[in-house]
Amino acid sequence: MRRMQGSVKLRPNGTLLHRQLFVVLKEQIVSGRYHSGDRLPTQDELCRQFSISRITVRRALTDLQEEGLIRNAQGVGAFVTADIDKIKRGPDFSFIGDMRRTLKETTMQILQLQVQRCPAAIARPLRLAAGDEALHLVRTRSKDGKPVALIDGWIPPRFAAVVTAKALQKKSLHELIAGSFDQLGRVAQEVNAALADPIVAQGLQVEVNSAVLRITRLVHHRDGAPVHYVTLWTAPQRTRLVMEIEAEDIGGYNVGRLLHDVRG
Template sequence: MKLRAKGTALHHQLYVLLKEQITSGRYRLGDLLPTQEALCRQFSISRITVRRALNDLVEDGFVRNRQGVGTFVAVDAGRARQGPDFSFIGDMRRTLKETTMQILLLETARCPPAIGAHLGLADEEQVLHLVRTRSVGDKPVTLLDGWIPLGFAKAVTARNLQTRSLHELIAGSFERLGRVAQEVNAALADPTVAQALDIEINSATLRINRLVHNREGAPVHYVTVWTTPLRTRLVMEVGADDIDGYNIGRLLHDVGR
């Protein structure tokens, strides 16, 4: 297989390939990766390209180097992927506990018309605009760009966000949350997203547009979430009562429109 420099740097292509082979279990904990010379021949790339890819894998904790021996897998992919919490509230509580937050923007602003329509707002109505990242250690894992009607944003302050979940502040408690609808797409990272997630411009990202309601059915939060498949995966579960309905999700094809 020959890697080709079309839109994505060669070293990043090799990084993604090797990472996938590690996380899928093809290479297991303690396995020795092919030598740099073998990777050069296999993918028709230079030694410096291979070294950059391996250095990135070392930096992200997937492999480690042993002087004079080679590069070994440093993660147990099977164990790392066990036991996800499928509940929405459980996931929010886990996220609050396991990540740190940085607020990039917190201001009152005019709501974009498309988002205002989802929130049931009048044209040009003011909302609270909140942009933040969440990180695990020193690695940013999500960028969140949210819009909250002012009537539900009174408790949303920079100080409160340091200790409580945004949705607790909006709805009063996790139990006061209602229906959640979301749309998932693949997207290329623009400069703002790339900087926030510490990835290269035009890297692949997962983009989620999410509309959250309270128990009374009022829309209380519209948020766009960006994350990188280098560090995050999306898991879903559908109950037996929902398997024959639209709650499982639909594929809408925007072709020929």
């Protein structure tokens, strides 16, 4: 059994206390601090450790149990489940492999599919003129009945004609707009932490202001033309972002870079 050391006081900061405790305990489980069969600290110990109420602790433990991370034994304690070893399966690191896996393992619900005037901030990277229209596609991806991604994308007219609700039930969006996976080109993306606004919260079925991961991608065709500008939101309790960098890319920007938008 592994006990937490030290003392940390959780404070209200826009994220509910029970969600803060949930994130802390989940990270300790996933990182291997607790293993299958280990008992978590008692509710009293967690109350003292984080200076929070028993109700807050119970809500966090309930969320962990709903995620399949622990089981609560009445009068005995909370134990890490045997299934925890399945959380860190070896991923397919390729972009195309990820799209194929997502198409196979998730179900899609289209929330919006219509031609609209493209916002200026999105029109520029899509090489469209101010006021030009593009196909606006908003959808969710769900796994085991739970939404794992809210996807808001824009597709320029040149590539949009083949995108229909019926076609999206059979093929990946990128396979449709590029013609095939082999015709996909460069992908640029930016990753940020964010708080769920009411629209994102509804799409992901999470609480407003809960922590989410926001990924913005610009996908290109093999000929260099941009085909898709997409913003994707995921809930960290359901989704991880994994990356692999080739040795020849380690000295370039493909490894990623941190931009600090701090103003004096």
